[in-house]
Amino acid sequence: MNPVANQNKIYIYIKCKKCGTEISCVTKSKLTPCKCGAISVDGSNDLVRVIGEIDNCEEIQK
Numbered sequence: 199m200n201p202v203a204n205q206n207k208i209y210i211y212i213k214c215k216k217c218g219t220e221i222s223c224v225t226k227s228k229l230t231p232c233k234c235g236a237i238s239v240d241g242s243n244d245l246v247r248v249i250g251e252i253d254n255c256e257e258i259q260k
């Protein structure tokens with residue numbers, strides 16, 4: 199589990215490399231899985247947790 203600090207107001211998404219799902223990091227503390235279930239994202243305004251297969255996800259800034 200790698201906590202990712204996000205102190206900027208940039209929109210950050212976590213993309214699953216397996217199914218291509220892009221999950222917004224702001225999930226309002228609700229655990230949000232991707233379509234294939236390899237990763238789940240649990241985010242708030244200043245902290246993002248990615249749970250699952252970390253090697254299968256990448257961080258995207260929009």
Ligand SMILES: [Zn+2]
Pocket residue numbers: 214215216217218219232233234235236237
């Ligand atoms: Zn997936």
